[in-house]
Amino acid sequence: MIRFVLQRLAFAIPTLFAVVTATFFLLRLAPGGPFDGDRELAPEVRASLDARYGLDKSLPEQFISYIAGLLRGDFGPSFRYKDVAVSDIIADQLPVSLTIGALALVLAAGLGVSLGALMAARHNSWFDRTSTGVMSALIAVPSFVTAPLLALVFGVLLGWLPVGGWNAGNPLNLILPVVALGLPNAAYIARLTRASVLETLSADHVIVARAKGLSPSTVMRRHVLPPAMLPVVSYVGPIAVMVLTGSVVIEKIFGLPGTGLAFLNGALNRDYTLVMGLVVVYAGLIVLVNLLTDLAYGALNPALRVGK
Amino acid sequence: MTAPMLSIRDLSIRFGDDTCARPAVQGFSLDVSKGECVAIVGESGSGKSQTFLAALGLTSSAAKVTGSIMFDGQELVGAGEACLRALRASRISMIFQNASSGLAGHLTIGRQLTEVLEAHGQEAGSAAHRRALEMLEAVRLRSPHIVIEQYPAQLSGGMNQRVMIAMALIARPELIIADEPTTALDVTIQAEVLSILKELQAEQGAGLVFISHDLAVVSRIADRIGVMKDGVLVELGEARQVIEAPSHAYTRTLLAAVPRMGDEGAGMGDQRDTAQT
Amino acid sequence: MSDTVAARTPFQRAQDRFTRNRPALFAFCWLAILALLAGAALVLGPHGYDQIYWDRIGEPPDLSTGHIFGTDYNGRDLFARTMLGVVVSFSIGILSAIVSLVIGVIYGAVSGYVGGRTDLIMMRIVDGLYAVPFMFFIIIVVVLFGRSIVLLFIAVGAIQWLTMARIVRAQTLSIKKSDYITAARFSGAPPWRILSRHVAPNLTGVLIVYLTLIIPDVILIESFISFLGLGVQEPMTSLGVLIADGAKEIYTAPWLLAFPSLTLMTILFALSLLGDGLRDALDPKSEAIS
Numbered sequence: 057m058i059r060f061v062l063q064r065l066a067f068a069i070p071t072l073f074a075v076v077t078a079t080f081f082l083l084r085l086a087p088g089g090p091f092d093g094d095r096e097l098a099p100e101v102r103a104s105l106d107a108r109y110g111l112d113k114s115l116p117e118q119f120i121s122y123i124a125g126l127l128r129g130d131f132g133p134s135f136r137y138k139d140v141a142v143s144d145i146i147a148d149q150l151p152v153s154l155t156i157g158a159l160a161l162v163l164a165a166g167l168g169v170s171l172g173a174l175m176a177a178r179h180n181s182w183f184d185r186t187s188t189g190v191m192s193a194l195i196a197v198p199s200f201v202t203a204p205l206l207a208l209v210f211g212v213l214l215g216w217l218p219v220g221g222w223n224a225g226n227p228l229n230l231i232l233p234v235v236a237l238g239l240p241n242a243a244y245i246a247r248l249t250r251a252s253v254l255e256t257l258s259a260d261h262v263i264v265a266r267a268k269g270l271s272p273s274t275v276m277r278r279h280v281l282p283p284a285m286l287p288v289v290s291y292v293g294p295i296a297v298m299v300l301t302g303s304v305v306i307e308k309i310f311g312l313p314g315t316g317l318a319f320l321n322g323a324l325n326r327d328y329t330l331v332m333g334l335v336v337v338y339a340g341l342i343v344l345v346n347l348l349t350d351l352a353y354g355a356l357n358p359a360l361r362v363g364k
Numbered sequence: 365m366t367a368p369m370l371s372i373r374d375l376s377i378r379f380g381d382d383t384c385a386r387p388a389v390q391g392f393s394l395d396v397s398k399g400e401c402v403a404i405v406g407e408s409g410s411g412k413s414q415t416f417l418a419a420l421g422l423t424s425s426a427a428k429v430t431g432s433i434m435f436d437g438q439e440l441v442g443a444g445e446a447c448l449r450a451l452r453a454s455r456i457s458m459i460f461q462n463a464s465s466g467l468a469g470h471l472t473i474g475r476q477l478t479e480v481l482e483a484h485g486q487e488a489g490s491a492a493h494r495r496a497l498e499m500l501e502a503v504r505l506r507s508p509h510i511v512i513e514q515y516p517a518q519l520s521g522g523m524n525q526r527v528m529i530a531m532a533l534i535a536r537p538e539l540i541i542a543d544e545p546t547t548a549l550d551v552t553i554q555a556e557v558l559s560i561l562k563e564l565q566a567e568q569g570a571g572l573v574f575i576s577h578d579l580a581v582v583s584r585i586a587d588r589i590g591v592m593k594d595g596v597l598v599e600l601g602e603a604r605q606v607i608e609a610p611s612h613a614y615t616r617t618l619l620a621a622v623p624r625m626g627d628e629g630a631g632m633g634d635q636r637d638t639a640q641t
Numbered sequence: 642m643s644d645t646v647a648a649r650t651p652f653q654r655a656q657d658r659f660t661r662n663r664p665a666l667f668a669f670c671w672l673a674i675l676a677l678l679a680g681a682a683l684v685l686g687p688h689g690y691d692q693i694y695w696d697r698i699g700e701p702p703d704l705s706t707g708h709i710f711g712t713d714y715n716g717r718d719l720f721a722r723t724m725l726g727v728v729v730s731f732s733i734g735i736l737s738a739i740v741s742l743v744i745g746v747i748y749g750a751v752s753g754y755v756g757g758r759t760d761l762i763m764m765r766i767v768d769g770l771y772a773v774p775f776m777f778f779i780i781i782v783v784v785l786f787g788r789s790i791v792l793l794f795i796a797v798g799a800i801q802w803l804t805m806a807r808i809v810r811a812q813t814l815s816i817k818k819s820d821y822i823t824a825a826r827f828s829g830a831p832p833w834r835i836l837s838r839h840v841a842p843n844l845t846g847v848l849i850v851y852l853t854l855i856i857p858d859v860i861l862i863e864s865f866i867s868f869l870g871l872g873v874q875e876p877m878t879s880l881g882v883l884i885a886d887g888a889k890e891i892y893t894a895p896w897l898l899a900f901p902s903l904t905l906m907t908i909l910f911a912l913s914l915l916g917d918g919l920r921d922a923l924d925p926k927s928e929a930i931s
Contacts, residue, residue: 064649071769079781086785196909198861200868200881201902204888209543209857212892262467267420267460268480268531269452272445278479282470304776305865309888319777320869331781338774346771358470 064350068343075339076126076332079097083328084142090135091325108227109135122332123214129331136325142333145318150321153307153314154234157300162247163238164299171242172288173251177272187246194243203236203309206333220311224254233310237303241295248288256284282356293349297342368511369396370419370456370539375441376432377414377423377595389595392431394437396539398560401565401572403582403603404640405618406592406594412575416541417593420456423447435539454484457537459561461544463524471502473527474512499530503560522553526528526560533564558585580622583607591615650810652908655846665918668911676909679727688718689727691876710900714890719883723901726880729873730908731796733863736857739856741797742848745805750836750844752806753813764810767803775800777860779927783871789874797862808851809844816843853916857909864905880905 089107097105106112110121125132131142171191175184210232211219223229238358256262257280263278304316322330366390377389387409396402399432403411419440433440435456460466468476481487487495492513500508501640505525516524524547533542546554562585567570576582582589582603589606591599593613599612610616632635656922659668683690687707698716702709710719752763816880817840825835864881866872873879879903887898 067765077775081700082781123868151681181880192910193906196857196906196913197902198864198884198905200888201560201884201898204891204898227366256800259640260460260462260644261468263422264460264466264528264531266470267422267458269449269454270479271449271485272485278471283468294771298776300774304780305868315575319781324781326785335777337775338777342771342774351652356470358517 060354061347061351062345065343068347070107072339072343074335076123076336077119079332082116082121083326083331084115084118086326090328096214109133119131131336132329132342134223134327136322136327136330136334141175142329142336145330146315146337147331148313149318151162152312152315153300153316155225155298156230156237156306156312157303159234160161160241160303161296161299163234164295166217167238167242168245169249169281169288172246173253173276173284175246175250175259176253177276179257184250185265186249191243191246194240196248197240199236199240200305200309202239203232206232206309207234207309220309224310233306233312234305236309237299237306241299244295245288245292248291249284249345252284252287253280256280259283285356286353289349289352293346296345300338300341300345368397369436370394370396370573371432371434372415372419373432373434374435374585375415375418375429377411377418378428378430379424379426379459380465385491387595388419388427389449392508392595394590394597394600396571396573398538398571399569400568400588401574401586402588402590403574403578403586404577404590404592404597405579405582407577410592411595412592413543416446416543416573416575417540420452420458421445422458437601450484453480453532453537454486454535455537456539456541457532459528459532459540459545463528463547464516464521464548465527467524471515472512473514473516473519475529477512477531477534484535486535489551495534496530500527501535502525502533502564503530504556505530511607522557524551525549525557529557529561529564533568533570538568539573540565541573541575543575544598545574547576547578554581561585578622579607579618591618655922659918662918662921664914665922668908668918670915671907671911672915675727675904676731679724679731682721683728686721686724688721690721690723690878691717692715699890699895701894704743711894712895713886719897719900720835722878722883723880723904726878726883726901727904727908729790729879730860730863731883733790733797734860737794737798737801737859737863738852738855740795740851741801741805742914744799745802746841746844746848748802749806749809750813750840753810754832754836754840755815756817757815758785758817760810764807766930767806770803773800776862776865778891779866780869780871783866788871788874790877793863794859795865797859801859805848805851805855808847812844812847816840846884847931850920853882853919854911857912860905860912910922 103112107163110118113121122132129143131146132147134140134142137145171187173189178184207219210217217232218226218229219232221229262275262279266274270278303314304320306312307314307316308320315337319331321327322334375389375392376387378387379385392411394402397557404415406412414423414427417423418427419433419435421440421443423429430556433443435451438447438451440451466555467473474493474496477499478492478641481492481495486492496512497508499522500511505511505523505526509520511523515525516531519527525548529545529633532542544632545561546557549557558581561572572585574582574586579589585602589599589603590597591606591612592625593614599606599610599615601611605618606615610619648845651730667749694712694716695706696716697706697712699714700706700708700712702711708718708720710723713719713722714799746765748767778800779793779796785792786792822835822839830838861882863872867879867881868885870885873882875882883900883901883907887894887901890897
């Protein structure tokens with residue numbers, strides 16, 4: 057178990073390195089730089105800026121010093137915001153995105169799995185058919201359509217919830233963004249769960265479980281859901297990544313000070329270090345999510361764990 | 365013998381709404397008494413499994429079951445789910461054919477055994493654990509203490525089939541339905557599993573319905589033998605009589621297909637016979 | 642085992658199964674009608690997508706003026722712009738899907754067919770690429786290298802091929818084991834010939850189904866990017882741009898959000914029905930996962 061985790065983490069290091077390298081050179085190859093602002097800078101100002109941020113050195117030198125900084129846990133100074141460290145910006149804004157993302161993921165997984173299981177249990181019923189239609193529709197509606205609609209209905213017309221802003225993480229402010237981000241993914245997970253549960257319901261061991269005289273709810277909980285979750289879990293990794301990075305749109309609509317918006321503005325401003333820092337953080341998160349997915353997979357499937 | 369424990373009368377099973385289609389089972393009648401072993405023989409698709417799945421109310425929802433299945437004075441055809449559930453495994457239990465897919469891969473052997481006891485309000489906790497160990501020992505599994513913590517994927521096919529038998533008998537049922545319990549096993553293991561099953565049945569005094577396509581296997585343990593063809597019970601009688609003096613042509617065909625020890629060129633000659641009948 | 646059987650399943654039978662599937666057939670017709678309508682509106686429509694009516698700024702839908710979807714705050718006909726959005730979204734969807742198809746099929750088929758160490762390394766690379774935050778990757782590429790449609794669909798196609806490569810590899814592996822491939826190899830057919838003659842045709846079913854899954858994904862990604870202001874630029878437009886603009890005027894001119902988003906929803910919905918229908922038709926055994 058611990059060996060497996062270490063193995064995966066060891067494999068993640070070259071991946072992270074490759075991502076960092078690719079992003080670094082991609083950024084530098086692009087035309088334009090952080091100080092190509094609206095007005096032309098005097099050559100001496102420009103030179104001193106370049107010297108200050110190490111831009112006067114050769115690319116490989118810059119790369120090595122950046123990597124050295126990363127290894128010390130230093131993301132460097134922001135190119136755009138004077139005297140602000142990238143790690144400060146990230147420390148400020150990551151909690152916003154992570155809170156929204158994690159809550160949306162919990163909503164998506166919880167709602168998706170329970171609804172999907174219920175739909176499969178009542179296969180072909182009125183409930184199943186209506187829900188299938190609603191789920192397909194929800195998947196087809198992008199979150200940037202649902203988000204303004206939700207804001208219109210619950211924020212403006214009903215006036216129940218604030219239409220935007222972070223407000224120090226006030227739960228009321230979280231509801232709309234979390235719902236807008238979580239709903240399409242909940243629908244997607246519900247569809248996956250339904251199909252997988254339906255398949256598992258006709259498996260041999262489920263008939264055996266019924267022949268044991270177990271109650272339908274025990275059969276569902278203990279015998280159907282765990283194996284049925286396997287294909288679902290393998291999709292949760294990509295879904296989690298989508299939720300975490302897809303929050304750019306949600307942050308924009310609800311005016312949340314999260315990393316998604318920071319990334320977008322960073323890219324637009326050529327704030328190299330900020331963009332790099334966020335890519336590193338997100339790549340790390342993705343590695344972590346994939347590791348958790350693998351662990352969940354193993355927990356659900358002892359045959360994988362013990363080998364044969 | 366006393367009044368039969370299980371009494372099936374004129375049972376028919378039909379799939380789908382199509383009334384023109386041939387029913388899977390037609391006009392099936394059979395009595396099984398306490399402590400008796402009845403074997404039902406027939407080729408795959410002859411409706412033998414469906415007949416007894418119906419007794420547990422486990423036929424698929426597309427199946428239409430008519431006729432009567434009386435168990436201990438209780439009508440099972442059309443009985444409510446809760447009522448059937450109380451019977452399953454605790455009074456009528458079933459041993460399924462394919463143990464590797466029939467056992468849940470994600471639960472330990474112990475869990476799969478004890479949940480039967482829990483479901484019927486029998487032993488729980490450490491008592492259930494003890495009873496599970498006892499059953500694993502009874503089916504002659506070596507080192508039951510280890511097996512009880514293991515997952516089906518860690519056991520061989522033969523070991524899993526023994527677990528299946530232990531699972532079916534753990535709640536001390538009065539009637540055991542064994543659906544081809546040895547078909548998936550090697551011949552050497554087959555014989556041992558068969559004798560375990562027979563022994564335990566005798567010990568518990570339960571009725572046993574043994575479903576098989578193999579007359580040779582059946583002739584070793586059955587008191588009575590029934591032969592099914594295309595959903596109809598074509599022959600039923602004392603085991604000896606069915607084997608020595610079969611009345612139906614189909615039974616003779618099946619018998620002819622059984623290779624006998626020391627029978628020179630059994631295969632070829634018998635096959636020719638088969639073709640002629 | 643089943644591959645050999647599936648391979649011989651007549652195309653005719655798949656077609657029958659598909660036409661019997663009402664929702665899928667309906668979805669197919671809807672997409673066809675929409676594509677024709679959009680094309681016709683662009684070429685023959687009374688209003689140009691960039692034509693400005695100074696006297697009709699931000700007007701709600703009105704049949705008498707011929708602006709059936711109304712006009713935007715620049716006085717442009719929303720119907721013409723929505724139809725342009727349909728054309729752009731369809732083209733990006735199809736082109737990106739083709740890019741991902743080409744890369745994915747070649748990569749996956751080679752990986753699966755060659756096998757061994759090569760396969761291991763190639764698949765590890767794919768695993769590694771899955772750890773790249775792709776939304777960010779697209780943003781970087783589009784921001785830094787200019788906001789052109791071509792670049793956008795290449796970027797999107799370049800990330801979509803990963804799943805495609807995995808699917809093709811798995812299929813190739815199972816086909817490779819089948820008896821007729823062994824036979825072909827024993828009769829001395831060179832690997833490229835086996836790949837193109839025997840393996841590729843057997844992948845068709847899976848690929849068609851997967852294409853119907855990729856296209857909505859791509860359309861959605863494009864609209865996300867356009868929503869962020871990084872995609873298609875004015876006066877050109879896409880459904881994502883229209884929806885983003887509409888969302889800003891949701892309180893004053895709701896039709897600007899309603900028509901483009903309804904159009905996008907019906908497209909995505911129809912594509913998912915079409916995908917389900919094709920999957921059932923081409924591979925009746927597979928259960929509807931995803």
